Amino acid sequence: MDRGLSPQHSRRSRTAKAVALCSLLGSAGLANAQSADDLAKQLANPVSNLISVPIQVNMDFGGGADGDGYKSVTNIQPVIPISINDDWNLISRTILPLSYQKDYTYDGGWSQSGTGDVVQSLFLSPRETGESGLIWGLGPAFLLPTASNDSLGSEKWAAGPTGAALVQRGPWTYGVLANHLESFAGEDNRSDVSATFVQPFVNYGAGGGLSYALNLEATYDWEHDQESVPMNLMATKVTKLGDQMVSYGGGLRAYLAGPDSAPDWGVRFVFTLLFPK
Numbered sequence: 001m002d003r004g005l006s007p008q009h010s011r012r013s014r015t016a017k018a019v020a021l022c023s024l025l026g027s028a029g030l031a032n033a034q035s036a037d038d039l040a041k042q043l044a045n046p047v048s049n050l051i052s053v054p055i056q057v058n059m060d061f062g063g064g065a066d067g068d069g070y071k072s073v074t075n076i077q078p079v080i081p082i083s084i085n086d087d088w089n090l091i092s093r094t095i096l097p098l099s100y101q102k103d104y105t106y107d108g109g110w111s112q113s114g115t116g117d118v119v120q121s122l123f124l125s126p127r128e129t130g131e132s133g134l135i136w137g138l139g140p141a142f143l144l145p146t147a148s149n150d151s152l153g154s155e156k157w158a159a160g161p162t163g164a165a166l167v168q169r170g171p172w173t174y175g176v177l178a179n180h181l182e183s184f185a186g187e188d189n190r191s192d193v194s195a196t197f198v199q200p201f202v203n204y205g206a207g208g209g210l211s212y213a214l215n216l217e218a219t220y221d222w223e224h225d226q227e228s229v230p231m232n233l234m235a236t237k238v239t240k241l242g243d244q245m246v247s248y249g250g251g252l253r254a255y256l257a258g259p260d261s262a263p264d265w266g267v268r269f270v271f272t273l274l275f276p277k
Contacts, residue, residue, distance in 0.1 A: 035245075036209030036238040039274055043238070043247055044173040044203040044211065046164045047091045047125040047137035049081045051275040058253070062264030064104035071101040071263065073116070083127075091123040091137060099152045104261070114148030121162045121179065136165045141179040143193060145186055156186030158193040171205040194222040209238035209247075216256070229257040232268055245274040 042048040056075040063069045076096045081089050097116035104112070123137030141162035147153020158181040166175025176199065183193035201215035213236070218229045236249030253266040 037205060037207060039245060039276060040205050040209050040211045040236070040238045040247070041168060041173065042276075043236070043272065043274075044201075044205070044213070045135060045166060045168065046079075046093070046175075046177050047081075047089075047123045047135060049083075049089055049127070049277070050079070051081065051277070052079045052247075052272050053077070053275075054079070054247075054270055054272040057269045058266060059268075060253070060263035060266035063262055064101070065261060066103060067260075069101065069103035069261075069263075071104055072099070074098040084124075087127055089125050089127055090139075091125055093121040093123070095119040096146075097152075101151075104151075112149045112151045114152055116147050117153040118144040118146045119179075120144065123162065123164060125164075133167050133169065134165060135168065135175070136163070138163045141181060143181050143183070154183070154186070154193050155190045156183040156193045158183040166201075171207075173203040173205075174201065176200045191223050196220045196222070211236050211238075211249075213251075226259045227257050228255070228259070228262055230255050230266070234268065234270070236270065238274070245276060247272040247274060 039050070042050040043052065054075075054077040056077060058073045058075070060071045063071060074097070076094075076098070078092075078094050080092045082092065084090055096118050098114075099116045100111065100113040102111040119141065121141040122139040124139050125135070125137035129135050139162055141160055143154065143156065143158035145153055145155050145157060147155070160180040160182050162177075162179035164175065164177045166173060178196070178198045180196045181193055196219070198218045199215055201213060203211055203213040205211050213232075213234045215232050215234075216229055217232065218227065220227045230253045232251055232253045234249055234251035236247050238245065238247045240246070248271050250267065250269040253268055255262050255264065255266075
């Protein structure tokens, strides 16, 4: 006669199911954390094989002609890697600025807003890093006179070389991104463009999709013999928003060098849509 399972066997069965469920949930959580860490590491690499759309908001204070101006620049920065063959990728990086500034010129409190000049960069980068671990990309950069207001752009066409080189070891990423632009056409009544941009950076992945980053965004204007060197300290987090992987974060910026009209300090916020392959 079948008497069914004993109470002890039933308790053991329930315990085994609970352990299996906890193990499954723990594995899923670990996989999600690893996925977030992988994406955070790819985001730290400017020539990674990851489609992303960063929206970066910079707010600067204490700049302008009289030292009491405010400036906000929202950069829409789509990054699109294109596979050329088994060995090479072409990475397109676009920066479209949307600007607002007040008390930045000698117009007595007037404000200006609109689009700025687009910077388009293309990097040819090997898909494999090789034994050295060096990740790099080289190509051209272009400045397009797309500003909707004269005070927000150069009204010049410019072009030049751009490059990136970095190393990723463990949780650390460190490297440099640079370009140089020389104008070749545009409005004759505007100053020529001759500018060098150098961005050294270091990034630390703290786990769970959390990263800390420090960089300099040094620009030297050869036409006017002026430099601008803001330093940015950021924290970002990769997570899932519904079915969409995203990264969000913020930080502070301070100007280590600059002309008299340079801001004193600023803040930066960033929200990035991620499209892993």
